[in-house]
Amino acid sequence: MNEELFPRERAVVAPGAVHVPGWLGADLRRELVDACRAWGRGPVPFRHTALPGGGVMSVRTVCLGWHWQPYRYSRTADDVNGARVAAFPPWLVGLGRRALAEAYGEDAGAGGVAAGAYGVEAGAGGVAAGAYGVEAGAGGVAAGAGGYTPDTALINFYEGNARMGMHRDREERSTAPVVSLSIGDPCVFRFGNTASRGRPWTDVELRSGDLFVFGGPSRFAYHGVPKVLPGAGDPAAGLAGGRLNITLRETGLPRGA
Ligand SMILES: O=C(O)CCC(=O)C(=O)O
Numbered sequence: 001m002n003e004e005l006f007p008r009e010r011a012v013v014a015p016g017a018v019h020v021p022g023w024l025g026a027d028l029r030r031e032l033v034d035a036c037r038a039w040g041r042g043p044v045p046f047r048h049t050a051l052p053g054g055g056v057m058s059v060r061t062v063c064l065g066w067h068w069q070p071y072r073y074s075r076t077a078d079d080v081n082g083a084r085v086a087a088f089p090p091w092l093v094g095l096g097r098r099a100l101a102e103a104y105g106e107d108a109g110a111g112g113v114a115a116g117a118y119g120v121e122a123g124a125g126g127v128a129a130g131a132y133g134v135e136a137g138a139g140g141v142a143a144g145a146g147g148y149t150p151d152t153a154l155i156n157f158y159e160g161n162a163r164m165g166m167h168r169d170r171e172e173r174s175t176a177p178v179v180s181l182s183i184g185d186p187c188v189f190r191f192g193n194t195a196s197r198g199r200p201w202t203d204v205e206l207r208s209g210d211l212f213v214f215g216g217p218s219r220f221a222y223h224g225v226p227k228v229l230p231g232a233g234d235p236a237a238g239l240a241g242g243r244l245n246i247t248l249r250e251t252g253l254p255r256g257a
Pocket residue numbers: 154156164169180182189223224225245247
């Protein structure tokens with residue numbers, strides 16, 4: 001939302017991890033909320049994901065393109081109703097590319113990403129090559145925002161005391177960045193490190209319309225949502241309460257599958 005008295009500043013939270021406050025305008029937020037409602041109507045509904053240990057996640061999730069369940073992707077929602085998940089729409093690929101360009105700079109190519117988001121050190125080659133591996137260096141982040149082709153989205157809905165523990169998004173074979181879009185109630189988003197669930201971490205408040213991208217050296221960093229803050233959702237976007245988060249990812253899985 002852009003009505004802030006003191007506009008919030010974009011911030012590089014860690015190398016490759018960028019927070020862009022208020023990136024989504026009201027029209028786009030509303031379109032996304034409408035789209036999420038439609039996706040939640042099927043073929044696969046929002047569900048509390050069952051964990052192997054017997055627990056269930058407090059957020060409710062629905063997926064596009066590929067269905068995520070702990071800890072793999074499949075085309076069908078075998079832990080829900082067995083249906084094939086809704087297709088990942090081309091317009092969402094476009095939104096992902098725009099998000100990447102916004103976070104890392106228009107020339108989010110080899111040099112652009114390195115210089116813009118990772119800092120000069122990373123650009124020097126060592127970190128970039130080390131973090132991406134040769135494969136990704138050639139075809140992943142280095143290909144720039146235009147080459148970014150997310151093929152799965154996890155749509156999380158937080159209500160009441162829903163939260164998400166510290167974890168890594170690591171079921172993807174691609175090392176391309178994760179694009180995260182938030183709509184509705186604000187939350188504390190905890191962005192940690194790649195070594196452990198523990199400190200150091202940075203707590204960032206994500207509000208409605210905020211973009212957060214994590215790639216490069218931060219792609220496999222631990223992160224979580226310890227708390228959703230009280231709010232009224234985002235009435236301008238047609239969300240009466242709760243928090244929606246959409247993450248766009250490249251699975252690196254075969255497209256034809
Ligand atoms: O809700 C968020 O902001 C984070 C969601 C997340 O980390 C995930 O879906 O893996």
